[in-house]
Amino acid sequence: MMSSFSLYMIGFFVFVGGLAYGAFLLGAPPTYIAVGAVILIGIGLMSATNRTRSRDVSPDGAVAETTTTTTRRDV
DSSP: OOOHHHHHHHHHHHHHHHHHHHHHHTTOOHHHHHHHHHHHHHHHHHHHHHHHOOOOBOTTSOBOOOOOOOOOOOO
16 A cells, blocks of 8 residues: 555646646747756755644643744844
8 A cells, every 4th residue: 555655746747747848838948847847846855844744742641732933132
C-alpha cells in the first residue's frame, strides 16, 4: 500500500507534467519549462512533507499543539 506522501507526489508530478506539456504546446522555451518544473517540484516536496507529517501525540492520546511565544524587549 502506498503512503500518503507517495500518493501526493505522484499526483503532483502528473500536475507538473501537464503544465509542462501545456507550456510546450504554447511554444515556451524548453529552458523556461525546465526551470519552472524544478521550482514546482521543490514546492511540491515541501508541501507534501508539510501535509503528510504525523502530529505529536501526548501520552493521554490528545494531539499536541505546537506554539511558539516570543517576548519583545524595548530598548
